[in-house]
Amino acid sequence: MPSFELKNILSSDHPRGLYWLKSHASVPELAKLARLKGMAFFHLEGQKIEGKEQFLNHASVVMKFPSHFGRNWDAFYDCITDMDWVQAEGYCIYFDHTDAFFSHHESELETVLELFEDAIDFWRREGQSMLVLFSGEHHPEGVKLV
Numbered sequence: 001m002p003s004f005e006l007k008n009i010l011s012s013d014h015p016r017g018l019y020w021l022k023s024h025a026s027v028p029e030l031a032k033l034a035r036l037k038g039m040a041f042f043h044l045e046g047q048k049i050e051g052k053e054q055f056l057n058h059a060s061v062v063m064k065f066p067s068h069f070g071r072n073w074d075a076f077y078d079c080i081t082d083m084d085w086v087q088a089e090g091y092c093i094y095f096d097h098t099d100a101f102f103s104h105h106e107s108e109l110e111t112v113l114e115l116f117e118d119a120i121d122f123w124r125r126e127g128q129s130m131l132v133l134f135s136g137e138h139h140p141e142g143v144k145l146v
Helices: 004-011 027-036 052-062 073-080 099-104 106-125
Strands: 017-021 039-045 090-096 129-135
Touching: 004 017, 004 027, 004 129, 017 106, 027 039, 027 090, 039 052, 052 073, 052 106, 073 106, 090 106, 099 106, 106 129
Parallel strands: 017 129, 039 090, 090 129
Antiparallel strands: none
């Protein structure tokens, strides 16, 4: 069950931003709430993601990136700021169980956060929503906790 604050974020006209959840959320419920807002929902299962290559491979499958995806940070950013292949009014991404990634490659997780923050700003300028949610025991500084 999403927190009260997260439900408020999802109930706004244009849910957007980057948030760290205090506890793991119900994936089916998050997906349902996102779809009610016309948003495509993507669940990045972090339990087995320990590094950049695993993250990029998983993200490309889950988010259905084009076959020409270059499997690097620049290509990842290009894809999350394009999304032409997804028919939706916005995008909701939930990356849970980030602890293995954080433990093995903290700087790579920081890169992921920065890329998503930039993409959220890009979509805001385009008039679309992008909401990115993370959960895990290690909460990085500067990310709003809900």
